[in-house]
Amino acid sequence: MHMPPDVIAASQETAKQSRILEKRLDLEPSDSLFEQVAWLYAFCRERIFRDDTERIVAALWPNRRPVPGTTLIELGCGPGFYSRKLARRFPEISTTGVDRSESQLRWARQRAGNEGLSNCLFQQVNALMIPYDSSSFDVLIASRLFTVIADTERAITEMHRVLRPGGRCFVAEPRYRFWASLPLFGMWLLASTTHSHNGYREPRKATVYSGNEFANLFASQPWNQVKIWRDGRYQYALCQKA
Numbered sequence: 001m002h003m004p005p006d007v008i009a010a011s012q013e014t015a016k017q018s019r020i021l022e023k024r025l026d027l028e029p030s031d032s033l034f035e036q037v038a039w040l041y042a043f044c045r046e047r048i049f050r051d052d053t054e055r056i057v058a059a060l061w062p063n064r065r066p067v068p069g070t071t072l073i074e075l076g077c078g079p080g081f082y083s084r085k086l087a088r089r090f091p092e093i094s095t096t097g098v099d100r101s102e103s104q105l106r107w108a109r110q111r112a113g114n115e116g117l118s119n120c121l122f123q124q125v126n127a128l129m130i131p132y133d134s135s136s137f138d139v140l141i142a143s144r145l146f147t148v149i150a151d152t153e154r155a156i157t158e159m160h161r162v163l164r165p166g167g168r169c170f171v172a173e174p175r176y177r178f179w180a181s182l183p184l185f186g187m188w189l190l191a192s193t194t195h196s197h198n199g200y201r202e203p204r205k206a207t208v209y210s211g212n213e214f215a216n217l218f219a220s221q222p223w224n225q226v227k228i229w230r231d232g233r234y235q236y237a238l239c240q241k242a
């Protein structure tokens with residue numbers, strides 16, 4: 001079959017881009033700080049970071065009650081803080097926490113087991129290639145994910161894809177690089193004294209977006225509504241899929 005040169009060039013470019021992406025995504029799990037010093041991150045998440053549960057509930061469900069049967073996915077869930085809290089508070093919904101780090105997921109599963117949660121599951125998933133069908137979830141949460149993820153634009157494309165029409169996502173990100181980088185720095189320090197490793201996937205400093213950059217991240221997708229706001233050291237987005 002004869003293909004015009006511009007079509008051949010475009011398909012070669014696409015193949016090249018996917019090879020690059022696959023290579024990037026194929027990193028060994030042990031390259032991750034979240035894998036090596038999982039407990040330190042879980043400690044920070046549970047004891048130090050801001051707990052946004054009430055903000056999440058108020059933003060997603062203004063009458064403070066999700067519709068029974070609501071399906072929620074938490075991307076880059078780490079130790080599953082929000083997936084577990086929301087599953088415990090609303091037994092009528094089901095939550096799925098996904099993360100690349102098996103150590104974080106092990107922590108999350110163990111805690112969920114101890115808490116006797118049966119409406120909460122955790123799976124190893126790359127947020128840049130989510131293995132779920134389009135329109136699979138009613139609600140999506142991503143907290144502090146953009147500080148470390150390799151390709152934010154692709155993550156947002158995936159977030160949009162897996163939400164059902166009318167579904168909503170809540171994103172929480174820190175605003176100040178210094179504060180956002182402290183846990184990463186602590187993890188680097190601990191990992192480099194306790195493991196003989198040449199380097200880690202995560203940057204030494206967290207990626208933090210200015211107000212405009214944060215708002216612009218969401219412009220790549222045809223959301224029906226986007227609301228952006230700031231509160232102290234954090235910025236938030238609530239987006240609804242058309």
Ligand SMILES: C[S@@+](CC[C@H](N)C(=O)[O-])C[C@H]1O[C@@H](n2cnc3c(N)ncnc32)[C@H](O)[C@@H]1O
Pocket residue numbers: 032034045049075076077078079081098099100101104125126127128142143144145147148149150
């Ligand atoms: C800074 S932690 C945030 C954890 C949690 N959401 C919170 O609120 O603290 C970022 C998490 O994203 C995960 N992560 C990074 N890149 C990822 C990817 N491509 N796919 C899935 N998870 C990823 C890391 O393993 C880590 O658990």
